[in-house]
Amino acid sequence: MALHVMDEANHCLGCKVPRCQQGCPIHTNIPEVIRLLKANKLDEAGRMLFENNPLTTVCSLVCNHENQCEGHCVRGIKGAPVHFSVIENYISSTYASQMTQGPAPSNGKKAAIIGSGPAGLTIAVILARYGYDVTIFESHDKIGGVLRYGIPEFRLPKSVLDDFEYRHLRLKGIKVRPNTDVGKALKIEDLFRDGYKAIFIGTGVWKPKAMGIPGESLGHVNYAIDYLVDPDVYDLGDNLVVIGAGNSAMDVARTALRKGVRHVSVFCRRYQTAASVREVDYAKADGVEFYYGMRPSRITDDGVYYKKVEMDEEGNITSTSEEQFFPCSSVIIAISQGAQNRIVSTTTGLEMSSHGLLATDEHGHTTREGIFASGDVVLGARTVVEAVKYSKQVAEEMDEYLTKRREK
Ligand code: FAD
Numbered sequence: 318m319a320l321h322v323m324d325e326a327n328h329c330l331g332c333k334v335p336r337c338q339q340g341c342p343i344h345t346n347i348p349e350v351i352r353l354l355k356a357n358k359l360d361e362a363g364r365m366l367f368e369n370n371p372l373t374t375v376c377s378l379v380c381n382h383e384n385q386c387e388g389h390c391v392r393g394i395k396g397a398p399v400h401f402s403v404i405e406n407y408i409s410s411t412y413a414s415q416m417t418q419g420p421a422p423s424n425g426k427k428a429a430i431i432g433s434g435p436a437g438l439t440i441a442v443i444l445a446r447y448g449y450d451v452t453i454f455e456s457h458d459k460i461g462g463v464l465r466y467g468i469p470e471f472r473l474p475k476s477v478l479d480d481f482e483y484r485h486l487r488l489k490g491i492k493v494r495p496n497t498d499v500g501k502a503l504k505i506e507d508l509f510r511d512g513y514k515a516i517f518i519g520t521g522v523w524k525p526k527a528m529g530i531p532g533e534s535l536g537h538v539n540y541a542i543d544y545l546v547d548p549d550v551y552d553l554g555d556n557l558v559v560i561g562a563g564n565s566a567m568d569v570a571r572t573a574l575r576k577g578v579r580h581v582s583v584f585c586r587r588y589q590t591a592a593s594v595r596e597v598d599y600a601k602a603d604g605v606e607f608y609y610g611m612r613p614s615r616i617t618d619d620g621v622y623y624k625k626v627e628m629d630e631e632g633n634i635t636s637t638s639e640e641q642f643f644p645c646s647s648v649i650i651a652i653s654q655g656a657q658n659r660i661v662s663t664t665t666g667l668e669m670s671s672h673g674l675l676a677t678d679e680h681g682h683t684t685r686e687g688i689f690a691s692g693d694v695v696l697g698a699r700t701v702v703e704a705v706k707y708s709k710q711v712a713e714e715m716d717e718y719l720t721k722r723r724e725k
Contacts, residue, residue: 322407326351329399332391337401340389342702343370343709347386347401354408363412366405371442371485372435372705374413375464377406378473380702381593410477413484420490424448426719429513431499431660434462435704436519436692438481441491443712449719451491452513456498460486462521463693464701466546467565469572500659505667505688514722515715518675518683518690519708522654522698528560532616533650541565541651548572554646555579558621560613561651562590567597569649570605582645584611584621588628612637620644656694664688672697681711689715 329351337347346365353362366373382388382402390398428444430437433455441451459465461478486493497503508516525540527533537554541561544551545568557578559566562585570581583590583600588609590597601607610626625638656674661667666685670676674695681689691711692704 322404323355325400325404326354328392328397330391336389336391337386337399340384341386342700343706345369345373345386345401345405350408351399351401351404354404359408359411360415362408366409367412367416370702370705371439372481372701373405374409374477374481375435375473376702376705377402377409378477379464379468381595381700383593383595385702413480416484417488419488421446421448423450426450426722427452427513428715428719429454429508429516430519431517432462432519432521432692432694433457433460433493434519434521434692435464435701436521436694436708437462437517438485439705439708440517440519440689440691440712440715442485442489443709444715445489445491447716449716453486453491453493454497454499454503455493455495458495460493460495462519467542467568469545469548469568469575471571471575472568498659500663505660505664509687514687515719516688517711517715518660518688518694519692519704520657520660520675521693522656522674524655524657525650526653526655528613528650528652530613530615535616535618537618537647538616539647539649541569541649542654544569544649545572548576551576551647553578553649556645556647557581558643558645558648559583559651560611560621560648561653562586562592562597562607563651563653564592564596565653566651567592567600567605569651570600571603573649574603574605581605582643583607584613584623584643585609586611587632608643614640616648621648653698680714681707682714687718689718 331348335348338344350362350365386401387398392398427450430441430453433453441453445451457466460482465478525542553573557573559570562583566583570583573581583605611623612626613621613623615622621643622640624640626634627636629635661669668676668684674697675690677683677690677695681691683690689711691707693699
């Protein structure tokens, strides 16, 4: 792998105006990181990556590189781009394995983080760097959010998250309360009572969107986000239909094949997929079959009834077929998720937006003083790097808020 990494590094032209950096949503200083690696300064390169992006190792594995850094690489215009994802993965994982530094000096202020997905983890790491006493409240038994309970092992090994927990949380003195669903026994008011001066909400979108068609409550029908939490507990039979064509649908389809389902058919509403080209290519290579223009109308014990639509290039429907039947042993619905409102409904002063998400201003302030939010619960279902990007700004806002409180 090292030889390949150095080949990729040597392929970089070190452009004065680095399009790759512009294409990265968090503007990773790619030419400088590569320069440091080539100068045998891996430590400095690793530090630079982690300071800019606490989730650099995760991003090296799950970002949509072909649309971001690699898609903007000038080398890619006439040939293969520099595969920075491989370089980033090598540097960040090597550097992480040597990180042993303990907590920053304490500033005596407590901050609470609700949710340990990319948003909560980014805030926790940054506030801990500034000396805050940080506690994470997580409803699952382990940290990571979708990184652990959505994205399958074959795309993102759980060991990356275990290592993150050890090096970035435990060694830095960040406390984690697993299996703690804020909004049930513990409410936001309890956290304020117990001395947390600012609270961050990064609870993501975990409420599956229903299709609202007959048959959705049958025993062989499930939702993607529920299935991906623990695929081993499901018996899907031999023929699975996945309704939806986003990245979650690809993860369901590919996981199901690895868990023994023999045929997986993805029903796409349109004639293109919402999932990235790379994920669709992998799904096809794995043996997943795609059906386009599929509009399911009802589900029975034996399969899915649907109408097939034809569309013109603008996406307008030009014809609709009679209802047809597609036999299958199970169905997984993967048409996105929305935010749960347990915290909002148990907290005075917090409001939802008109889109059913948590309402904030552009700096991450919710409608209640001292409570901040970012990630999917504010933006809707997005990406890891977007959650990191927004959370970096919100962490600075929280620090400013807490600093002002200190001066009062
Ligand atoms: P989440 O990751 O959802 O984390 C929220 C956390 O809050 C969870 O741990 C949850 O248990 C916890 N929580 C919720 N309510 C409470 C509560 N009341 N109390 C305590 N804890 C609570 N993005 C990419 O960039 N690349 C990909 O390849 C990719 N693949 C994806 C595959 C799937 C199946 C899905 C669903 C999404 C994928 N995404 C991908 C999107 C990406 O994972 C999300 O945008 C990102 O995880 C959002 O981060 P977050 O921290 O806002 O929320």
